[in-house]
Amino acid sequence: MTQNTGTEQGLTVVVTGASGRTGSRVAEAARAAGMTVRAASRTRGFDWRDRSTWAQVLRGADAAYLVYPSDVGAPDAADAVGCLAREAVGLGVRRLVLLSARGEEQARPTEEALRTSGAQWTVVRAAWFAQNFSEGPLVAELREHGELVFPGGAVREPFIDVRDIADVVVAAIGAGDRYAGQVLEVSGARLLTFGEAVAEIAAATGRELSYRAVPAREYGERLAGFGVPPEELDFVVDLFESLLDGRNAHLSDGVREVLGREPRDFGQFVREAATAGVWKP
Structure with missing residues (x-):
């Protein structure tokens, strides 16, 4: 494993989900900080569900960013994260940062699996991503239908820009043991309902966009229609x-x-995405 003193620019960091919403930004921020990024994805031979693929990407690295592909609170997440963390420690990768979710009790077993792995661990619990409105399934509804159907009710959420998550992750990795054994909760700067968020997108795009709240069970039925497997619903x-x-x-x-x-601020994210044409039909 590479030995580093002073600044942590020479670290080699494994980034799981390197092509995903947070992983791509973590990889970008790590490179900007002078770290060497080792992308871990299926296209590069890494598979969370195939343990035989883990060692080749972990061996010789200094740190790793862990994001479980379905959800950190999924039924199989704790076992997978715990096993990977123990293997990482056995290979000399001691510094591990896990992406978790604020308020998600289902994620606590996965966090505990990391804590008991012997790693120098940090958990980053994030609020709802601002980029969920611009990347993934929600953006298609806004772009093509002008309406967001979602079970968010009138609940307020401090939507966080995933670039802030990435910056926190990279800072935690590069700070030695300063954030070891800590849970860092991160959020955006202000509270918005989903309806208010959609209204800001509408104002930035000049389009008539709406938000329709539905019960979670009804939303599950919609997801089934979109092809989400029954075992996940x-x-x-x-x-x-x-x-x-x-x-x-x-x-x-x-x-x-x-x-x-x-x-x-959420408004900064909206202006940038609108300028990029994300919500154009």
Whole structure:
């Protein structure tokens, strides 16, 4: 394993989900910080569900960013993260940062599996991503139909820009043991309902966009129609029923604590995405 003193620019960092919403930004931020990024994805031979693929990407690295592909609270997440973390420690990769979710009780077994792995661990619990409105299934509804159907009710959420998550992750990796054994909760700068978020997108794009709240069970039926496997539906519905009950309607100061600055505002994200034409039909 590479030995580093002083600044941590020479670290080799494994980034799981390197082509995904957070992983791509973590990889970008790590490179900008002078770290060597080792992307871990199926296209590069890494598979969370195939343990024989783990050692080749972990061996010789200094740190790893862990994001479980379906959800950190999925039924199989704790076992997979725990096994990978123990293998990483056995190969000399001691510094591990796990992406988790604020308020998600289903994620706690996965966090505990990391804690007991022997790793120098940090958990980053994030609020709902701002980029969920611009990447993934939700953006298609806004772009093509002008309506977002979602079980968010009138709950307020401090939507966080995933670039802030990435900056916190890279700072935690590069800070030696400063954030070892800590849970960092990160959120955006202000609280918005899903309807208010859609209204800001509408104002930035000049389009008539609307938000329609539905019960979680009804949303599950829509997901079934979109092809979500039945074995995943119950978990997803239970997750939305719990996470969107108001428990996360508060700000967290993790971005300021780690980075010494305020989180990016949701309006900044909206303006940039609108300029890029994300929501054009």
